[in-house]
Structure formats: structure tokens, C-alpha cells
Amino acid sequence: MTNADGLSKTLNRIHDVMTGHVESGDMPGLVTLVSRRGEVHVDAIGRLAFDGLPMTRDTIFRITSMTKPVTAAAAMILVEENKLRLDDPVDRWLPELANRKVLLAIDAPIHQTVPARRAITLGDLLAFRCGYGMIPVFPDRFPIQKAIAEAGFAPGPVFPSFPPDELMRRYGSLPLIYQPGERWLYNAGTEILGVLIARVAGVTFGEFLRDRIFVPLGMKDTGFYVPADKHHRFATCYARDPATQKLKVFDYPVTGKFSSPPVFENGSAGLVSTADDFNAFAQMLLNGGHLGSERILSPTSVELMTTDQISSENKQESQLFLGESRSWGFGMSVFKKLDDPNAAPGRFGWDGGYGTSWYSDPREQLTGILLTQRMMDSPQPPRVFTDFWTSMYQPVDD
Template structure:
């Protein structure tokens, strides 16, 4: 027995409690181990009693997109179209000669030349030198400049087309020297543009060719065909004053491809539990799912190995909490200090209320999809409870 049926019953009871209390309108939870797949489909796709949630309900996966972007990038590395330590300037001339702030809070004209070029590895490990500045809005000159230029990371995505966005980003100084510090989000968007230029194809087409089609991920993409719109869950965020759930976007807007297909996930891909299971199974199996080999085993092992220094992780305790680091597009657990904190476990969460992790040591995949946006770096209680219920059900 790989998962205890009796213990899995706790998952339905506990997660059902969060739905019943109004914490989330509905959810799809999936746990897979050694061929056993258990799902819980609870609540409704709309708040206030709408159509029931379905196993094939489509969700906005937000930053979970990052792991798929990185995996597709590694297919280009394997073909030698990209090389990890090559400068990106040949394909991204906008970033060929970056300037760097003398210190993070310096005026925009107080810069020094970059010590070295930005590399592909810098993008995969989020050490580009710029990204989300974890401070109140407008705290530093470069933060204000990123907001004004329309290149700041955020859940709403970018309204500029990729070339214009990159030109504006390249017109601003980096916050840190390339490779020096880890900064969230922006690297993955730059990586998506790099991939598209390297392949000579739009990012959406490249992801479909390298991942979605070989893995049978028929419901994953940057928009939802009109014929599938009835399966797209509504999205909500809590009102900051009342806590009441209010709509986060207009579902109809998702029927058209975005101006900027975001490799970082702002807003990112849409997908289903079973599509994500196919991707995670490929990663768990060292790059293969069934007869389809997407990546080599060494590539998967490299992607899912912590690449950060102790100092880089300490600077980002908000993200890594003292027990994890970062590989290529994925968070990686490095120290066991909780039930689900198994060293080597990798994955990430999405700000729209999603959590997707793969655990090679336990051969376990867990996927939780909700439609309530996260409002804090601290895990929502339904996240914690899902992972507790998944791991306490291991039956050996």
C-alpha cells in the first residue's frame, strides 16, 4: 500500500472544513505516489454557490508557471541552442551592457559597470540582478522607476509587448551585480523572451511543442479557448478591509492570448490538476513520462539542486525560511524541519492560490488548486493542511 485510504479520508474532512467555512469557494487536491492517485474535488467554481468544482476545472496557476518555463528552457540547453554560462547579450542586446546601482537605494544615475555579463544561468537561478523589491511601494528610486516604466513584477502581468518591456527594463540599472543576489520573478520573464528568440518561436508555441503536446497537457496554455471557458474557475481575492472575497478578474478576458506571455507567471499559465500531474510525473521520473522523454535525467537533477549560496538564501529568508533554496525555476527543500519538508522536494506556489511540489525521496506528487489569491508570504492554512494530510497518509 502506497497511501493509506483511511488516512486519506482525513484530507477530505480537513479540506472540506476550509470550503465549508468560506475560506475557499472550492478546490481540487491531488496526491500521487507509485501509481496511486487520490483526488478531492470540493466546493464550487464560483463563490456563493455556482457550478460544482470538477476534476478538470481550469485554474490560473500563476508562479507555478516558473517550473514549466525552466523545464522548457532546459530542452534548449540540451540542444545547445542555449548554453548555461553564455552571455545573454547576443540574443538580448537590451541587456548586453548593463549598469549597476552603486547600492540598492542609490539614485538612478549613481551606477557602475557590471562586473561581468548576464548569463543564461543567472536567469534560471534568479540572479539576473533585478526583480521584485521586497519593500513598501516607492521605497527606492529604482523601485519607483520600475513602476513608472511598467516593468515591475506583479500579479496583473505586463501590458507591454515583450520587446518593449525588455527595452524599458534594459534602460534601468540593475539593483545588484549579475550573479550576486537572488531576486524574485523578473528573471523568469526575461528567460521567456530569451527562449522565444533562441527558438525563433513565440513562447506559447515553444511551451506547447516542448511540454504540453508530448505530455498530453491539453488544457494548459496562456489562454482558454472559448469552448472551455465554462471549465475556468472564477478567481477571487479578499477585500483588505472586510475580508470578503471579491472577483480578481473577468473570466472572459482569458479567451484571448495575452500581450505578454509571462514565463514568470504574472498572470501566467492556466492548467488542470491532471495536466500538472503529467508534468510532475515527468520530473519525478527523471525527464520521462511513459514513452515520452522530455528531458534527460541529468538535466532534471541539475534543475532540482539548490544553486544558491548561504548568503543569498539568508538575504531572502522571506522566501526560503531557513530550510530551502532555489534550483532552476523551482524552490528546493534542503533541511527537514516539518512533516512535508523532505530534502530534495521541489516545486513552487502560485499567488492565485496554487501549490505544486514533487518529492523524489518519497516518490510523491502533491497538487492543490484553489481560486483564492494569497495575501501574505505565510502559507494559507489550507496549504499547510493539504501537505500535512498528504504526508501523514504515506503507508510505509
């Protein structure tokens, strides 16, 4: 996309390809946003539900794991204020995680443990090296997987719904799967991080995000639930029924899990947002921490977030989520090499399991956001994701 004509052709191609996914019945509708060097284009296709109103630019979506980079940014605000440090143990604020025990081996009974060699740090939580997380072995076959499920942390589309103190008590009842700093494990780090941020800041996690990120960036429709006066803009969420292979409603706008304040403000998967709202967050990162006159983070903090923070040893067995071409920064993935048409090195971002995707490319000053509410069937990107990103990066003939 080197000129206006090329950008126009790219946008037309994205529209045509995305329209095909809606017309095929794979989802009722979607919203795409493409921003390049400050020029923003939004396309709303289809409907909020199969029997619903037309999709609009300001439709609200459950962005699930796209919450993670927002949580990481909130933590870095506290680092810049000297209230937290990346290498400091989190025991002071999270005593439930003090004096950890670690499984003797991944397949050991959960009582066979050894002492942790060191405490969990803020950096461990941000980089998903804290020792807690998802074991990418399906179906479950290890005792620790059963214990994790019994504690209420089984992987899947239904997220923990415990008060923060109870959530931490449950984490504290489990041994670590690996030593702190040893291995990248998905998801738990930012779940715990939201509780840490609230305890350090002395306000709820939602209040901190609102006051320090959402209001300054003008993210007026982003939060942990959709108020009643906005339910008419809230898309219905669908999942494929494994028995019938047909789509069925997973979460309703008015009566669903995101339609009222939650018991737990989940820093890993709890936010709702719109294309323009999330683009404001993305542009803040691309700008080195500021948007307009509002500075959220320093350039150094943004660089830390968007730079590879895990070693090849940390990354073992993470291929299900990261593949071969990317690694992990703070709360988001970072592309390391080019191994397919849409894996631009240096690009950062993440996906959401309810059907959302965001990545920003600093070299091109390019952001793409795809918002659907057609839940992913596996950790592998669905066809609509790969089609969107391939269309973004595919060369055009002038």
C-alpha cells in the first residue's frame, strides 16, 4: 500500500473477501478497520445478529483476549510511577502467591512438588512466565489439568467468575506448573495482573482502566460490560454446535454475561469495545505512548511491551498459540520473521477467542482490526482471520 490507489484497491479487496464470509452464513456480520499513517477506514458488513439490526461502525464487541495488551499497558503505568518494578516479587501485593511450590514434573501428582527457586515477579506475569497457565494438551491427561479445572480455571469460552480475593485464593491453592521464569504458559498472567493492579492502585481494576486509559484516549464504549442504554449496539455472539455443526447463540446482548457488571473484571478476557475505540489504543502504541495531547506511556514502556520478552527455552511447547513466526512481549504477540504472506516482522497484537483480531505494523504505521462475534473453534486462526490479514498485505497491481 504505497499510494492512495493501492490503498483503495486493498480496501475494496478486503470488503469483497469479508462480505463473502457473511454471505456464506459463517457469521451474521463484522466490522473491519484499517488505519495507515492516520488515515482510517471502517467497513461494517451484515447484521448484529442473524435476525438483527444492520451492523454499524459503533457496534460493540466482546474482544476477550485483546484485553491482555490493555492490562499490560495499565501495569506499565504503575511501573512508570514507581509503584511497581518489573523485577520485584509480587508477594507484597499478592500474598497468596508467596512461598510457591512447583510440580516435580508435568505428569506428577499435584502433591509431589519442590520449592520455587525464586518469587514470581511482575515481569513474569506480563511475559506469561509466572508458572501458571494453560497446558496445551487435549484432552486432559495430567493430574494438574484436573486440579486446574476443579479450581475453576479450565480452558474454554467460559471465564472465571469469582471475586478477586477468591480468585487469588484458588490460584494459591495450586502448585506452579513450572518454575517462575522457566516456561511461557498462556492466559493466567494477565488474569492475576488485573488483581495486582487494583490492589496497588487502591481502586477497582475497571476504575483504573477507565481513568488512566479509556477516558484519556476517548474510548467511550470500552469497559467490562455494556450498559443497558447501549444494548441495541451490542452484537450477538455465536458458536458452532459440535453435535449439529450449526451456529447457535452463545451469548445474548441483553441477558448475557457481558450485559451487566461482572463479579470479576478479567484482565485476560473481560473487555468489550468498538473498532474506533480499540484503534485509539493501537495508535497510542504506534505513536510511542501518546495520542494527540494525551500521553499514556513512555516510548520505553511501549518498546518493552512490543519487544520479544521470552527466550527459546521459555517458548517450548507454545506452538499451538505462537507458531514458529512469533514470540511474546508484554500482553501481546510479536512477529519475529516472515513465514507466510501476513506475518510482517515487527508487527504486534493479538486475537480474541470470540472472533476478533488486531495487529499493528510500526514499519508501515499500519493497524488492522477485525471484529466478529463468531467464536473460534480452536486456537488456530479461523479462515476469516487469515483472509483478512492476507488481503491487508497482498500486493496490488497499479
